Amino acid sequence: MMRTDVRFALLNLIPAVLYAGFIIMSFTMMGGPTAAAWWLACSLGAGLWLATGILRTVALRRNWFALGAGALLARLTASVVVGAFVVQFAVRVVIETADMLGFYRLPPSDTYGVREAVVYAVQVALILWLWVAAWAGWHLLRHRRQSEMARLRAESQSNALELDALRARLNPHFVFNALNNVRALINEEPGRAREVVTRLSNILRHALEHSQRESASLGEELAVVDDYLAVESVHYEERLKVHRDIARDALDAQLPPMLLQLLVENAIKHGIARTPGGGELGVSAWRLQGKLAIEVSNPGRVEHSGRGHGVGLAYLRARLAREPGSDFHLQQNGPRVLARLEIAQ
Amino acid sequence: MSAPLRTLAPKVQPMKVLIVDDTRLARQELRTLLAELADVECVGEADDVPAAQAAIEALQPDLVLLDIQMPSGTGFDVLEGLDHAPLVVFTTAYDHYAVQAFEANALDYLVKPVVPERLGAAIDRARVRRAATEPVDTDPRGLLGLDDQVFLRDGERCWFVALHEVSRIVVDGNYARVWFRDEKAMLARSLSALEARLDPALFFRANRNTLVNLRMVKNIDLAVGEGYDLTLKDGSTVEVSRRQARELRERLAL
Numbered sequence: 001m002m003r004t005d006v007r008f009a010l011l012n013l014i015p016a017v018l019y020a021g022f023i024i025m026s027f028t029m030m031g032g033p034t035a036a037a038w039w040l041a042c043s044l045g046a047g048l049w050l051a052t053g054i055l056r057t058v059a060l061r062r063n064w065f066a067l068g069a070g071a072l073l074a075r076l077t078a079s080v081v082v083g084a085f086v087v088q089f090a091v092r093v094v095i096e097t098a099d100m101l102g103f104y105r106l107p108p109s110d111t112y113g114v115r116e117a118v119v120y121a122v123q124v125a126l127i128l129w130l131w132v133a134a135w136a137g138w139h140l141l142r143h144r145r146q147s148e149m150a151r152l153r154a155e156s157q158s159n160a161l162e163l164d165a166l167r168a169r170l171n172p173h174f175v176f177n178a179l180n181n182v183r184a185l186i187n188e189e190p191g192r193a194r195e196v197v198t199r200l201s202n203i204l205r206h207a208l209e210h211s212q213r214e215s216a217s218l219g220e221e222l223a224v225v226d227d228y229l230a231v232e233s234v235h236y237e238e239r240l241k242v243h244r245d246i247a248r249d250a251l252d253a254q255l256p257p258m259l260l261q262l263l264v265e266n267a268i269k270h271g272i273a274r275t276p277g278g279g280e281l282g283v284s285a286w287r288l289q290g291k292l293a294i295e296v297s298n299p300g301r302v303e304h305s306g307r308g309h310g311v312g313l314a315y316l317r318a319r320l321a322r323e324p325g326s327d328f329h330l331q332q333n334g335p336r337v338l339a340r341l342e343i344a345q
Numbered sequence: 346m347s348a349p350l351r352t353l354a355p356k357v358q359p360m361k362v363l364i365v366d367d368t369r370l371a372r373q374e375l376r377t378l379l380a381e382l383a384d385v386e387c388v389g390e391a392d393d394v395p396a397a398q399a400a401i402e403a404l405q406p407d408l409v410l411l412d413i414q415m416p417s418g419t420g421f422d423v424l425e426g427l428d429h430a431p432l433v434v435f436t437t438a439y440d441h442y443a444v445q446a447f448e449a450n451a452l453d454y455l456v457k458p459v460v461p462e463r464l465g466a467a468i469d470r471a472r473v474r475r476a477a478t479e480p481v482d483t484d485p486r487g488l489l490g491l492d493d494q495v496f497l498r499d500g501e502r503c504w505f506v507a508l509h510e511v512s513r514i515v516v517d518g519n520y521a522r523v524w525f526r527d528e529k530a531m532l533a534r535s536l537s538a539l540e541a542r543l544d545p546a547l548f549f550r551a552n553r554n555t556l557v558n559l560r561m562v563k564n565i566d567l568a569v570g571e572g573y574d575l576t577l578k579d580g581s582t583v584e585v586s587r588r589q590a591r592e593l594r595e596r597l598a599l
Binding site: 172176179184185273276278 | 459
C-alpha cells in the first residue's frame with residue numbers, strides 16, 4: 001500500500017462520516033435516534049467508505065482513466081449500480097444480524113422486501129453518484145495536468161538533443177573567435193576581412209541548411225571544410241598547416257553531412273590549439289573495398305575525459321549508429337592522434 | 346618617497362595593462378580597443394602560459410587581460426604559478442562558464458568580440474581596486490603586503506584571496522594548504538618558498554608545518570613543555586614548538 005492510498009483512505013472518511021451524520025440528523029428530526037438508527041448510520045457510512053475505496057482501487061488498477069469518455073462513464077455507472085445494491089444488502093444483513101443477536105429490537109413496523117431493497121439501493125446510488133462525480137472529476141483534472149507535463153518534459157528533452165546537435169555542428173567558440181578576428185582584420189587587411197566574412201557565411205549556411213539532409217558527397221563536405229580551415233588559419237596563422245590527400249575517385253562518395261567537419265574541428269580544438277607552436281593537420285580520403293575511408297590526424301594525445309570533447313564525438317557516434325557498415329575509431333599514432341572513419345557506399 | 350610624488354602629480358598614473366592571448370589578431374584587437382581609452386598603457390603581450398608568467402613578473406602590470414585557453418594551459422595555470430596574483434580580467438569567446446567557477450569576489454570577464462564600453466568599465470573597476478590597495482605598493486624587500494592577493498584553486502573552484510584573509514598555511518606533501526575565510530585550498534608551492542615572500546611581521550612560523558597569520562591569533566595559552574597553543578579566530582588551534590616559542594616571545598615583546 002502506498003502513501004497516496006493511506007491518504008485517500010483517511011480523506012475518504014470525511015464523506016462517510018458526513019453521510020452517517022446526515023442519517024442520524026434525519027432520525028433526530030423524526031423523534032430521536034434509536035439504537036437501530038445508530039446501527040443503520042454506522043453500517044451505511046462504513047459501507048460507503050469500503051465501496052468507494054474498492055471502486056477507486058479497481059478504477060486505478062484497470063487504468064479506466066486511459067479509456068475513452070464513454071467507456072469510462074459506462075464502467076462508473078455499472079459500478080455505482082452494483083455498488084449500491086451490494087451496500088444496501090450488506091447493511092440489511094448487518095442490521096438483521098444485530099437484531100438477532102439481541103443488540104436491539106427492530107421496530108415492528110420494519111419490513112424488508114424487493115420494493116424496500118430497490119428504494120434503499122436508489123438512495124445509496126444517489127450518494128455514490130455524488131461521490132463518483134466529485135472524485136472522477138478531480139482525478140480527470142489531475143490526469144490531464146500530468147499528461148500535459150509529461151508531454152512538455154518530452155518536448156524539452158528533444159529540444160535539448162536538437163540543441164546539442166546544433167552546437168556540435170556550429171561551435172560557438174569558433175564563431176565568436178572568427179568574428180573577433182574579422183574585427184581586427186577590418187583595420188589590418190580589409191580585403192582579407194571580406195573574404196573571411198564570405199567563408200563564415202558559407203559555413204553558417206551549410207550548418208543550418210544541411211542539418212536535415214541525410215547524406216552529402218565528399219566533394220561538398222570538403223568545400224565546407226575548406227571554408228572552415230580558411231577561417232581557422234586566420235585565427236591560428238602559421239600555427240596551422242594543412243596537408244590534404246584526397247583520392248580523385250572518392251569525391252563523389254556519400255557520407256552523412258557535418259561529420260568530416262566535426263573531425264577537423266576536433267583536430268584543431270584538441271590538437272593544434274593545445275600544441276605550443278601548432279602543427280600539421282592531415283586530411284585524407286580514398287575508396288576502399290566498397291567503402292569510403294577518411295582519416296584526420298593532428299599532433300597531440302587522445303584524451304578520454306576532456307571537457308567538451310564528448311559532445312561532438314557523441315553526436316558522431318549517434319549519427320553513425322544509423323549507418324550500417326560504418327566504423328569509427330580514434331587512436332594514438334606516435335606523437336599524433338588519428339581519427340578514422342569508414343562509411344559503406 | 347613615491348607617495349608624495351603621486352599626490353603632487355597632476356595626472357592619474359596610467360593603468361599598465363598586459364595582454365595575454367594566443368591569437369595575434371585577438372591581441373591586436375585588444376590593443377586597438379585599449380588605445381581608445383584614456384590613461385591606459387599597454388605594456389606588453391604574451392601568447393602562452395610561460396610567456397605570460399614571465400611577462401607578469403618582469404613588467405608588473407596593474408591589470409592583465411587574460412585569455413582562458415592557450416596552447417600549454419589555461420589562464421588559471423598562469424595565475425597558479427605566480428606568488429602574487431595581479432588584477433585580472435578574463436577574456437573568452439564563449440566558455441565563460443569556466444570563469445563562473447570563481448567565488449563571487451571581484452572578478453571580471455569579457456566576451457570576445459569585446460564591447461568597447463564593457464572594456465572601459467572593467468578598466469575603471471580595476472582602477473578603483475588598484476587605488477584601494479595602493480599604500481602597499483612594492484615592498485623594497487619584494488615581500489607581499491596584507492592586501493596583496495594570491496590565486497588559489499581547489500578542483501573546480503577558484504579564489505582570489507588577499508593575504509589578510511588567510512589564517513594559516515600548512516604543509517601538505519610538496520604543497521601548501523591555505524586556510525582562509527571558511528575555505529581551504531592547495532597552493533602548488535613549498536612552505537619555505539612561500540615564507541620567503543611573506544612579511545615576517547605578519548606571518549609567523551609556529552612549527553615545522555605551519556605558518557600563522559599573527560593578526561588572526563585570538564588566544565595564546567601556555568602548553569605542556571615550553572611551547573604555546575595558539576587559538577585562531579577561525580577556532581582552530583596551532584602548536585608553537587619550543588624552538589619557535591622564544592621567537593614568538595620576542596616578536597610579541599616588540
